Amino acid sequence: MKNLLQLEELGQFGLAVFLFTQLEFQWWLFPLCLLLPDVSMLGYLINPKTGARIYNLFHHKMFAILVLIFGFWLKISIVEFAGIILFAHSAMDRIFGYGLKFEDDFKHTHLGSIGKK
Numbered sequence: 001m002k003n004l005l006q007l008e009e010l011g012q013f014g015l016a017v018f019l020f021t022q023l024e025f026q027w028w029l030f031p032l033c034l035l036l037p038d039v040s041m042l043g044y045l046i047n048p049k050t051g052a053r054i055y056n057l058f059h060h061k062m063f064a065i066l067v068l069i070f071g072f073w074l075k076i077s078i079v080e081f082a083g084i085i086l087f088a089h090s091a092m093d094r095i096f097g098y099g100l101k102f103e104d105d106f107k108h109t110h111l112g113s114i115g116k117k
Contacts, residue, residue, distance in 0.1 A: 009094040012061075016088030019068075023077055023084070030085075037089040044106060052101040059090050059100060 020030050040058035044051030057063055068083025070076075093099070099111030107114050 006095050009091045012091040013088055013095065016084050016091060019084050020081070020088075023081055025077070025081060029081075030088075033081075033085050034089055034092065037086055041106075048105060049103040051106065052103040056100045058086065059093060061087060061090050064090060 017030070037058045040055045041051065043054030064083050064086035066083075067086060068080055071079030071081070071083055094111065097109075097111055098114060099109035102108040102110075
């Protein structure tokens with residue numbers, strides 16, 4: 001099952017790459033910005049509950065899709081780009097086993113525990 005889910009996430013990452021190619025940005029911006037959603041981890045400096053909520057907002061695919069649709073609807077390519085980056089990053093994280101966070105600990109995710117046990 002794990003491999004099947006990773007394959008699904010890989011397909012979603014591929015979709016994000018394809019959507020990016022439909023925009024008129026330089027190709028190097030995609031890899032440059034791909035890790036930007038991880039800035040949301042700074043919420044953990046406040047406390048685990050706030051950190052998890054901020055992190056999960058920026059790593060939730062529905063949020064990414066809404067940002068993309070909003071950019072498409074308003075014809076604002078930078079907002080479309082942001083939505084694609086959020087979506088691609090979320091898919092990439094899940095490929096590597098990093099899921100949405102529970103509020104008790106950064107290592108406690110919906111995909112299981114991350115790191116050494």
